[in-house]
Amino acid sequence: MTDSKNPLYTLTFTARKRRRPYNRYSGILRTHRFYIEYYRLLDGQKPLEVIEKSEPLIAFPVRFKEFALEFARELGGEVIGNRRIEIARSGTYYDKHVIVLPNEIAFRRHLLFTLTVSTYRNLGEARFNSLKNIMLAMNANLLNIMSTMAIDRYNELRITGKPTWMWYMLRVARALKVLYRLD
Amino acid sequence: MPDIRSLDVRDEIMNLSYEPAVNLGDVVKGSAPGFIGDPVEFFGRTHVTDSMKSLVIKAFMNLLGIKSVTVSGKQYNVSSSLILLPSDLGGGKTHSLILLYHIFKLVNQSGEKDDAVSKLEILDKDIAELVSRYWEKIKSIAPKIVVADCRYSDLAPGPARPIRIAGREIKTLWGYLGYELGKYEVVEKADSMGTAPYVDDLLAVLDGSRAIVLIDEIGRYYDMSGLEPTKVSVFLMNLAEALSKYTVREVAVVISVPYDVEEKRVEAGAGMEYIHKPELVRAINKVLNRPNVEIVKPVRRFDLAEILQKRIFRASNTELDQFATEFISRELSREYPVQVRKVLDDRGFWREVRKTYPFHPMFLNVLEKLSYGLGYLQKTRDAIKIAVQTVLALKEGLFDALEDEISLVMPYHIPIFVSETLDETILRNAPNEYLVFNLILKNNVVIPHNFTKLKKLGKEGFYKEVIARELRNLKEDEMKLGVKLASIIWLHSLIGLGLPMNIGDYPTTIDLIYSVSPTDQDVKGVLNILRSILPQLIIHGEPDSDTTRWFFTRIPSIDDLIDILKKNVTDEMAKDKLAEFLEWGLLGKKGRGRPPKEWRKGSTVFSSSVVVKSVRSVPGEVSGLRDPVLVVFADIVPGDELLGLLKGRNNLIALAPSVIGVSEMDQLAPEDIAGIRELAGLEGKSVWDGLLEILRYYIATEHISEANLKSFVGDIVGKGEEEYLKDLLELLKNKVDSKKDYFYKNTWNMINRSYRRVYYHRLGRVFSEEGVSLESDKPIPVIVEEFLRDKKLIPEEFKGTNIESIVKNYLNKDPKKDPIGIGELWTFILSTDKAKVPLVAYKDFINAVKDLIKSMDYAVRIDGEVLWKPIFKSEVEAETTDEGSKLVGLIAEYLRRLGKSWDDVQLVYWENVFDEWLNKVTSSIPDNKVLKIKDRSGRILDIRDVKFSLKDTIKSGKLFYEEKKYPVEIKLNIPEEMLEGKEYVINAEITVKNFDEEFNVKLIPDNGLSVEPREFKGRSPLSVGFKIRAEKAGDYQVAVKVHSGDFNLDSRVISIPVKGEWIEKTLVIGDKGESVDDDARVVAIIGEEINHLAEISRVAKSFPGSITGKLTLSGEAGVLSLNIDTDNADLLELTEGHINSIRNSLKMKTADVYIEYAPSGELRIRDITSVFVNPKGLKVKFKVKAGGSS
Known part of the structure; x- marks a missing residue:
């Protein structure tokens, strides 16, 4: 772990309201969708402040945030904040974890992991394990290319304002799945 | 047909003095035991093989000077007076020489022809016939018998040990021959000088000498005589040359050679080169290169059966024949499995066994392979020895534990569990590389004990102490067969030294079936069991193929490797692997890859299922699902965590090995421990521990790589044996695969044992149902669904009535009065902890709702809009189409258009919205159409014309529009x-x-x-x-x-x-006057005092109406004036509620009140009287029928 006083990357989850409720779910997911947000910190910035005030480096709808959280811990991430956010008039809530990732490579691994995970409809422990192992062992060069591609696509596609931008970005993860023969 | 154990055996066999290593010298000197020294006894025990017969006949021919003779149809030719008897140790040479000695001695000594012939007939009819035919001539020759047994100095002198007779010192074999034949002077010089004799000298000695010369153990003469080997060799060469001359007559020389002859070249057998010098091989080669040497191999392989029959059993040939016939006819009448029957027929068992009885053909085969294949054994001698020990072991009852009835001597009867047999016969003199087979024997087949101990053991003791550990846990029948098969495989493996390159030595599956046949057991089945449990058993070929070869190898067992690797497997890895197993299980398929199509059939109730290790990692995407979800835990779950997960989620079903605080964990059953060797150390532990243990083994097996195997066998295989290494690796890989299969099977076994309970949340706590049974090839959700259906948690069918009863019983609402919100009801079912609601899929729930709607008992309200009876386009459509489906279709369409879901639908009992609906329907009839109704009895009415019992007519009829041409x-x-x-x-x-x-x-x-x-x-x-x-x-x-x-x-x-006419009247409550009819209709109530406000507001709240009037309060603090004109009784109530505070604040003195209430509908006097509390002074305007109908 690099100097913990000066972490480079941090991530958090935010629930954003869906345009119309998704009836497949009955809890918070019925009305909201979780987004994962990654932030880059400058020297001396405090993660909690940055999350409040600045634009994320990349943010996209994430699925299986429990696994994303677990993987962050596995990468040496540190949970520095956890607020319970109540959703008005619905009686539901969620935990907003703020996690600081120890270094850039961890951030990239995590980004690629959450991207891939978000393309699954169903995810169990065994699949999570195999994906985790692939991510942990992935060559840093490939990792750099793939994650940079995702960030670039995010920046290009977001400004177009098309509602399908996320699908185009998630293609990076789908390519990864093809590459590693994951189904 | 007797049991083998009851067959009589010869005395010398019983008292173990049969010592088959007979010695020619002993016989000559008269010091041999009776059954060898006495010709008749000896003949009785001798099976004359074809080649022995030809030897005897040829010796006679040489003596008599006949070159060709026909005996019982067979023609014999002899080309040389020198006959060589080549064979390895124990091949029957000495026996043949003794036979010749006895025959010639008998002929010499017998005065009477009949006497000699009758004795010879015991031996062989053909020989007897030949002797009888040439009796006169033989007698006239009176053959001399010269025996040179090189073991003894007095029968084969050399310079080291000369014989001194009549002043002569005989120092060589040729000198001895010359002396015995009375022509010593011819070879005197060569003898005294120790040089080889000339050919012509030898010719002079032997030609016409009327002698039979028997030379045994010539090999030893090289080493013991003290002569230079070349001299002995030259003697042999010259001897052969001399005797092969055509003119040589009336002499027969027989020399035994301790080597096997193949194509007239001698080969030193394995192990033999250590005993005899290479010169001997060369010399004998030279001798054999002479064209005219007779070579007679005394014993050939196929003679073994008869030799053993004669040597061991007392019963005569005819008796044995009879027994064999009985055996065959009995066995043929029995039923055998197809595999056995086929093998027996293919191998010609029934024909074969007649010849070999009481031995199984395979017994002889194994015996022969042992004695020929194991270089350190003596062929005939050790074969007989093993056979004798086998028969003795049978007679001593050592096999009673394995078999009740023994009708043949089987190959597995070779008593390898008797340590004496093993040490003194089978492994006697064995080189070091064979000794490892002792270990293989102990680990895979039987544990040897000494004879005395074995005698005491008894059946149970035999099972417990003799049979190898691996086999003990099998069922009794399988164990017995397993021991037999393993014994046979072990014996063969010993022959091939367990090396893959000797693959031809090992038995095929068919061989093995044959070796234990006839049997009614499933041999292939047991072989497959052996394959997975015996650590060192290896197969070469496909496991199910008939031609696969089976053997034990001397490489260390794969189990050891697995044990080593297992140490590195952590619990976490085991749990990960378990998760993987369960995830396969969710799909219900074996192994990785896309499942076959038929497995796609999933559960109809569970929309999703997931395997997780802890409650924390249950994804929100799963626990938040609206439909029932199955969560399978790959670990033990703490009860409070599970409660936290399941609380308020009645649609979550959890499957876990154990939940702390909710259910006890099952202990490992004894049959688990007995059935799975790897669990032996886990007695008293839980099934969960057992499962983890097996998983660790599975992971270790899975992790065995080629590199592991290479380094593992690297110590055994030296350099330059790549071919062998490749073979070995191939075999080991097969072994690893079969191990993996075994652990896979047992993992599922233990998963089945561990996952017995299904957990769910109702009434505020976690419930569990026991008895679910997982299988490897059926999807887990399907299994759990069936199980929960059995337990009634999932209802057989979920219908409209179920919804009504949930509303009535759990929500305490009357569906006929209160509207039912579908979304709220679903949320209630999902989250209530007040009721034991069933587990239903949303789809089924909605289907039940549709069911209710179709019954037409309920109308639907969506966003204030009421939908009920559909109106058909025409009478025909009304007749043919189902009203309910049409309505459901309309609702779905309506929801779609509005972008709403079924959750937004409200069910209302039809009577409650009938008027509203009717208004809407009648007001929306198009101008050019008439709304008609076809009632129950089939009459068609215009809806406007239905005046009486309108509700019922409409409820039961069908509505449709009819076009009007002239509206x-x-x-x-x-x-x-x-x-x-x-x-x-x-x-x-x-x-x-x-x-x-x-x-x-x-x-x-x-x-x-x-x-x-x-x-x-x-x-x-x-x-x-x-x-x-x-x-x-x-x-x-x-x-x-x-x-x-x-x-x-x-x-x-x-x-x-x-209507009748009404007359309006007014009365003031409290005044005396005429009584008022209860049925009178109230027109207005007027209050003129402050406390009338409460009365009026109470009436107005119960019966809606308009309130008008004025209220003026004046006091010290000022004046408050209030105009009232409203339909809302609440307003009046509000005012009235504060009137006292206002009065106090104003310090009121006077009040001017006029409030008038007029009911909006018809209101009877009797209705309001019950509402009044203190109505004194209230004015009530009412009307009564003019006629005074009371």
Whole structure:
């Protein structure tokens, strides 16, 4: 772990309201969708402040945030904040974890992991394990290319304002799945 | 047919003095045991093989000088007076020489021909016949017998040990021959100088000497005589040359050679080169290169059966034949499995066993392979020894534990569990590389014990102490067969030294089946069990193929490797692997890859299922699902965490090995421990521990790589043996695969044992149901669903009535009064902890809702809009289409258009919204259409004309529109109230669209109603007026027929209610006066005091109406004035509630009150009297029927 006083990357989850409720779910997911947000910190910035005030480096709808959280811990991430956010008039809530990732490579691994995970409809422990192992062992060069591609696509596609931008970005993860023969 | 154990054996076998290593010298000197030294006894025990017979006959021919003879149809030719008997140790040479010695001695000593012939007949009829034929000639020759047994100095002298006779010192074999044949002087010089004799000298000695010369153990003479080997060799060469001369007569020389002859070249057998010098091989080669040397191999392989029969059993050939016949006829009448029957027939067992009885053909085969294949054993001698020990072991009852009835000596009867047999026979003199087989034997087959201990063991003891550990846990039948098969495989492996390159030495599956046949057991099945449990058993080929070869190898067992690797496997890895197993299980398929199509059949209730290790990692995407979800835990779960997960989620079902605080964990059953070797150390532990242990083994096996195997066998295989290494690796890989299969199977076994309970949340706590049983090849959700159906948690079917009963019983609402919100009801089912609600899929729930809707008992309200009976486009459609489905279709369409879901739907009992609905329907009838109803009895009515029991008629009928060609519209102005006995004028306007001609209107009133005039004529629009009068109050109808000539344009019915006349009166409550009829209708209530406010507001709250009036309060603090004009009783109540505070604040002195309440509907006096508390001074205006109907 690099100097913990000066972490480079941090991530958090935010629930954003869906345009119309998704009836497949009955809890918070019925009305909201979780987004994962990654932030880059400058020297001396405090993660909690940055999350409040600045634009994320990349943010996209994430699925299986429990696994994303677990993987962050596995990468040496540190949970520095956890607020319970109540959703008005619905009686539901969620935990907003703020996690600081120890270094850039961890951030990239995590980004690629959450991207891939978000393309699954169903995810169990065994699949999570195999994906985790692939991510942990992935060559840093490939990792750099793939994650940079995702960030670039995010920046290009977001400004177009098309509602399908996320699908185009998630293609990076789908390519990864093809590459590693994951189904 | 007797049991083998009851067959008599010869005495010397019983007392173990049969010592088959007979010695020619002993016989000559008379020191041999009786059964060898006595010719008759000896003949009885000798099976004369074809080659022995030919040896005897040829010796006679040489002596008699006959070159060709025919004995019992077979012609014998002899080409040389020198006969060589080549064979390895124990091949029967010495026996043959003794036989020759006995025959010639018998012939010499017998005075009577018959006496000699009868004795020879015991031996062999052909020999007896030959002797009888040439008796005279033989007697005239009176053959001398010269025996040179090189083991003894007095029978084969050398310079080291000369013989001194009559002043002579005989120092060589040739000197001895010369002396014995009375021609010593010919070879005297060569003898005394120790040089080899010349050919002509030898010829002179031997030619015409009328002698039979038997030379045994010539090999030893090289080493012991003290002569230079070359000299002995030259002697042999010269001897051969001399005797192969055509002219040589009346002499027969027989020399035994301790080597096997193949194509006239001697080969030093394995192990033999250590005993004899290479010179010997060379010399004998030279001798054999002479063209005219007779070579007779005394014993050939196929003679073994007869030799053993004669040597061991007392029964004669004919008796054995009879027993064999009995055996065959009995066995042939039995039923055998196809595999056994086929092998027996293919191998010609029934023909074969007749010859070999009481030995199984495979017994002889194994015996032969042992004695020929194991270089350190003596062929005939050790074969006999093993056979004798086998028979003795049988007779001693050592096999009683394995078999009840022994009708053949089987290959597995070779008593390898008797340590004496093993040490003294099978492994005696064995080189070091064979000793490892002792270990293999102990680990895979049997544990050897000494004879005395074995005798004491008994059946149970035998199972416990003799049979190898791996085999003990099998079922008794399988264990017995397993031991037999393993014994046979072990013996063969010993021959091939367990090396893959000797693959030909090992038995095939078919061989093995044959070796234990006839048997009614499933041999292949047991072999497959052996394959997975015996650590060092290896197969070469496909496991199920008939030609696969089976053997034990001397490489260390794979189990050891697995044990080593297992140490590195952590619990976490085991749990990960378990998760993987369970995830396969969710799909219900074996191994990785896409499941076959038929497995796609999933559960109908569970929309999703997931495997997780802890509650924390259950994804929100799963726990938040609306439909039932199955969560499978790959670990033990703490009870409070599980409660946290399941609380408020009645649709979550958890499957876990154990939940702390909710259920106890099962202990490993003894049969688990007995059935799975790897669990032996886990007695008293839980099944969960057992599962993890097996998983660790599975992971270790899975992790075995080629590199592992290479380094593992690297120590055994030296350099330059790549071919061998490759073979070995191939075999080991197969072994690893079979191990993996074994662990896979047992993992599922243990998963089945561990996952017995299903957990769910109801009534505020975690419930569990026990008894679910997982299988490897059926999807887990399907299994759990079936299980929960059995337990009634998932209802057999979920119908509309189920919804009604949930509302009634759990929500305590009356569905006939209160509306049912579908979304709320679903949320209730999902999250209540007040009721034991069933587990249903949302789809099924909605289907039940649709079911309710289809019954037409409930109307649907969506966003204020009421949907009920559908209106069909035509009568035909109404007849053919189901009303319910049509309505459901309409609702779905409506929801789609609004972008709403079924959750937004409200069910309302039809009676509650009937009026609202009817209003809507009637107001939306298009101009050009008539809304008609086809009632239960099939009558078709215009809906406007249904006046009586309207609700029921409509509920039970079907509605449809009918097109009007000439829509008739009648506008009437009927007074709001019509009273009896009064005349009213009604104006009407009648319009007929699309009709320009004149038409008639006819009014037909009910009895009691008079209408004037009744007929009109005109064109559209037609305005008419008519008078109407009824003498009595009642509901009247007037039929209106609009027609043009005979053509009926439209028929309608007008309803006219006629009331009695009312008289308005006023009364002040509290005053005395006339009594008021209860049925009187209240017109207004007027309050003029402050405390009347409360009374009026109470009435107004119960019966809606308008409130008007004024309120002025004046006091010291000022004046408050209030104008009231409202329909809302609450306002009055509010005012009234604060009136006291206002009075106090104002310090009120006077109050001026006038409040009037007028009910909006009809209100009877009797209704309000119950509401009043203190009505004194209230003025009530009311009306009564003029006639005073009371």
